[in-house]
Amino acid sequence: MLEVRGLSKAFGGLKAVDDATLDVRQGEIVALIGPNGAGKTTLFAAIAGFHTPDAGRVTLEGHDITGLAPHRICAAGMVRTFQITQPFAKIDVRENVMVGAWLRTGERAEAMRRAEAVARQVGMGDQLDQLGADLTVAGRKRLELARALATGPKLLLLDEVMAGLNPTEIAEIVDVIRAIRDSGVTILLIEHVMQAVTSLAEQVYVLNQGRMISHGTPAEIAADPAVVEAYLGHGAAARLARGAAHA
Amino acid sequence: MPDLPIILAGVINGLLAGGIYVLVAVGLTLIYGVLHIINFAHGSLLMLAMYAVFFLFKPPVGIDPYLALPIVTGGAFIFGYLVYRWLIGRFNHGRDENILLITLGLSIVIDNAALMFFTGDIQTIDVPYAGRMVELGAAFLPVPKIISFFAALLLCGALGLYMARSDTGKAIRALAKERQGARLVGIDVDKLFAVSYGIGIACLGAAACLLMPTFYVSPTSGHAFVLIAFTTVVLGGMGSFAGAAVGGFIIGITESLGGLLLGEQLGQIGISLIFILILLLRPSGLFGGKG
Amino acid sequence: MSRGTLALCAAGLLAAILYPLVVRGLAGAGVGVSANYLINVGMLVFFVAFIGQSWNIAGGFAGQTSFGHVVFFGTGAYCSTILHVTHGWNPWLAWPVATAAGALVGWAIGALAFRAGLKGSYFALITLAFAEVFRILANSVEFTRGGLGMLIKADQRPENFQFRDPMWIYYLALALCVVSLAIAWQLTRGRFGARLVAIRENEDAARALGIDVYTEKVKVLALSGAMCAAGGTFYAQKYLYIDPSIAFGVDKSVEMLLVSMVGGAGTVFGPLVGSLVLTAINEGTRSLASVVPALKNVQPLSLIVYGAMLILIVARLPDGLMGLFGRRKSGKRHDA
Numbered sequence A: 001m002l003e004v005r006g007l008s009k010a011f012g013g014l015k016a017v018d019d020a021t022l023d024v025r026q027g028e029i030v031a032l033i034g035p036n037g038a039g040k041t042t043l044f045a046a047i048a049g050f051h052t053p054d055a056g057r058v059t060l061e062g063h064d065i066t067g068l069a070p071h072r073i074c075a076a077g078m079v080r081t082f083q084i085t086q087p088f089a090k091i092d093v094r095e096n097v098m099v100g101a102w103l104r105t106g107e108r109a110e111a112m113r114r115a116e117a118v119a120r121q122v123g124m125g126d127q128l129d130q131l132g133a134d135l136t137v138a139g140r141k142r143l144e145l146a147r148a149l150a151t152g153p154k155l156l157l158l159d160e161v162m163a164g165l166n167p168t169e170i171a172e173i174v175d176v177i178r179a180i181r182d183s184g185v186t187i188l189l190i191e192h193v194m195q196a197v198t199s200l201a202e203q204v205y206v207l208n209q210g211r212m213i214s215h216g217t218p219a220e221i222a223a224d225p226a227v228v229e230a231y232l233g234h235g236a237a238a239r240l241a242r243g244a245a246h247a
Numbered sequence B: 001m002p003d004l005p006i007i008l009a010g011v012i013n014g015l016l017a018g019g020i021y022v023l024v025a026v027g028l029t030l031i032y033g034v035l036h037i038i039n040f041a042h043g044s045l046l047m048l049a050m051y052a053v054f055f056l057f058k059p060p061v062g063i064d065p066y067l068a069l070p071i072v073t074g075g076a077f078i079f080g081y082l083v084y085r086w087l088i089g090r091f092n093h094g095r096d097e098n099i100l101l102i103t104l105g106l107s108i109v110i111d112n113a114a115l116m117f118f119t120g121d122i123q124t125i126d127v128p129y130a131g132r133m134v135e136l137g138a139a140f141l142p143v144p145k146i147i148s149f150f151a152a153l154l155l156c157g158a159l160g161l162y163m164a165r166s167d168t169g170k171a172i173r174a175l176a177k178e179r180q181g182a183r184l185v186g187i188d189v190d191k192l193f194a195v196s197y198g199i200g201i202a203c204l205g206a207a208a209c210l211l212m213p214t215f216y217v218s219p220t221s222g223h224a225f226v227l228i229a230f231t232t233v234v235l236g237g238m239g240s241f242a243g244a245a246v247g248g249f250i251i252g253i254t255e256s257l258g259g260l261l262l263g264e265q266l267g268q269i270g271i272s273l274i275f276i277l278i279l280l281l282r283p284s285g286l287f288g289g290k291g
Numbered sequence C: 001m002s003r004g005t006l007a008l009c010a011a012g013l014l015a016a017i018l019y020p021l022v023v024r025g026l027a028g029a030g031v032g033v034s035a036n037y038l039i040n041v042g043m044l045v046f047f048v049a050f051i052g053q054s055w056n057i058a059g060g061f062a063g064q065t066s067f068g069h070v071v072f073f074g075t076g077a078y079c080s081t082i083l084h085v086t087h088g089w090n091p092w093l094a095w096p097v098a099t100a101a102g103a104l105v106g107w108a109i110g111a112l113a114f115r116a117g118l119k120g121s122y123f124a125l126i127t128l129a130f131a132e133v134f135r136i137l138a139n140s141v142e143f144t145r146g147g148l149g150m151l152i153k154a155d156q157r158p159e160n161f162q163f164r165d166p167m168w169i170y171y172l173a174l175a176l177c178v179v180s181l182a183i184a185w186q187l188t189r190g191r192f193g194a195r196l197v198a199i200r201e202n203e204d205a206a207r208a209l210g211i212d213v214y215t216e217k218v219k220v221l222a223l224s225g226a227m228c229a230a231g232g233t234f235y236a237q238k239y240l241y242i243d244p245s246i247a248f249g250v251d252k253s254v255e256m257l258l259v260s261m262v263g264g265a266g267t268v269f270g271p272l273v274g275s276l277v278l279t280a281i282n283e284g285t286r287s288l289a290s291v292v293p294a295l296k297n298v299q300p301l302s303l304i305v306y307g308a309m310l311i312l313i314v315a316r317l318p319d320g321l322m323g324l325f326g327r328r329k330s331g332k333r334h335d336a
């Protein structure tokens, strides 16, 4: 469904994303992981049209969308959320979500119906009248998700929707995400919370210093020495292996 | 098309006027560079300072505008310091256009207070040396303008030196670059902000003293300078001292030649056009990197 | 709209319609006020509310603060006056053309400024500069008669957009105001308005959710420019004289901004409330000045008060006076 080929993006001298390639198939949940500063958010932004890539190609359902404006990409069925949540502060949750819903309808009643349904779906049914500014971290994360979902996407790009949540909230949102996928929406998510990645994702891609260093099932990734090194530093995989042998 | 000597005279006149613009713009750009405030009250505060010069010159006080310079400049500094402490600094949060609106509100209050207390009449002061001229080629240059030109440059140079060498200046420059860092190393940030704003307004005090011998003041005098000052500043790149200096001269010459070539009315258009073009094409200023 | 709000609106409208009749009745009964003066004041309230609303739609709803809205006002005033005076058009016919000219100028300025990515203070300042360019041009070119200004020949016939009885121009201003309220109210209900608010609150998020930020901003400036230009024609036909500093002067820009900000930027009734308050303060100080000779210079006081209110409102009451009627912005009811 989504194909990213050889995508690169540099800021000045810093190669934030370097020749990254990635595939998401229809109906999958795919995770993108990597240490802080690996370039995950930058990759999302480049896919979703917020940065023009320096090189590479992005296709969505066979259409080349490289460098298209974000609103075009959203209309084509792919929408991103923000790691640093961006609620519309002075309007309430219902109106926040309606902004997304207006993409597919010109009717107020329909937009509202849709927004309220989506809000309930992500568990914000009883917060509809709260202002965006008054939400907790968990609320803001859900709002990001709800607004994006209200645009009726085929593919959702979720950037760390679980960061800053407590375990109960994480469990809740994991269920929400699974339900969203079961309703027919394909999902690509950036996540640091590894349990969530393991329980949700069919495929995992690992980005480190801008380069895609590994991909496979969660189990394959966990066993890949390159991944362990990326997270724990040089030589870590060998040390772990030795430690395991001693035990 | 006027012939060359007249154009040359226009250029020289423009340069002379530019000196004052530099001083006004340096104040504005300092405030922007340090506080990130677009000070819409700049023109109104200049007008206020010009009234101060006017009233100091009139009996019973009767101080010559040049001699009043230390008084008005110091007064302007204190005034600016307090305005920042009591008003702008308190609301210095959030969207930048909020600060713009607050300084707009301030300028509305000042302009209308001036109208109420000083009436709308145009006021001038008659210094004995007002009419004295120096002949330079085809140009007859009024002595006060020459004085103001050199004085303005001298003051800008002194300010530049102060910012580069003194402890306060260094702290202010550090603050402009790195707010959080400055706070961490124990600099009293709010006080420094107020001092910076005060210095910016002090520049206006000095400019007022240099302007009054050849200019007039009325409650709307500030308006004329607002766009000039902003244009000068964006021309040189917001926050840049050297840019403001070059910008001031370009604006002075543009205004003078505009008047010469396009006539009194249409000539004023150059400044607004420059302002628009710079913002549209090179928002980082003529000398800045790409925006 | 809830039933209570609806009833309040209906009552307000009825009162506004009856107002001229009531003040005439009072004057007829010997109460010592000039009915025409009061009708004229009422006209001003609605007229300023109307041009204030034109500012509010761009500045309040969409968050594109402009310092030079008068550029549209003057465009409308000059366009219809030139068509009428120089080319002999009927002013009623010139009115829609002037309105379209305002839309065109709004579109052009928006296209230039937003294409260049100007936001916030920079957008505010560039609109100011555009207004200044228009003022200087109007001052310099032949077909506007330069600084002399343009005089519209008095010919008080309704078909000529001039009214002998001030009551009719009052009703026209009221109608304009009602139309502008309806437009603003529609913005709180529909897709376009929702997009504008999203853009005001967070452009990146708006973009991610499929909003074409640039196009919507240009559209709103065109709409706002059209309304403001319609106000310009109205002004010219009411006062029968315009010159560059009236039509393109900073004062009008500030007035439009002030009534919206003070009343409540981004609210439906903000500009009307702001206009009521501004006109009340204005007329109050004016009559004070005329009654007490010692206070003859006190007139600028109204603007001093207003400048102070602007500061206060930006600092403490971001929803303006409307914010005092509850935390939520007006017009945000959720019954579909």
Ligand SMILES: Nc1ncnc2c1ncn2[C@@H]1O[C@H](COP(=O)(O)OP(=O)(O)OP(=O)(O)O)[C@@H](O)[C@H]1O
Pocket (backbone or CB within 6 Å): A011, A014, A016, A034, A035, A036, A037, A038, A039, A040, A041, A042, A043, A083
């Ligand atoms: N707009 C920008 N300008 C300059 N550098 C940037 C910009 N955005 C990101 N970077 C840099 O690019 C690198 C990658 O950042 P990015 O935000 O994509 O990482 P990330 O993988 O999302 O990290 P995290 O897990 O912390 O969210 C970082 O070094 C960051 O500092």
Ligand SMILES: [Mg+2]
Pocket (backbone or CB within 6 Å): A040, A041, A042, A083
């Ligand atoms: Mg990130």
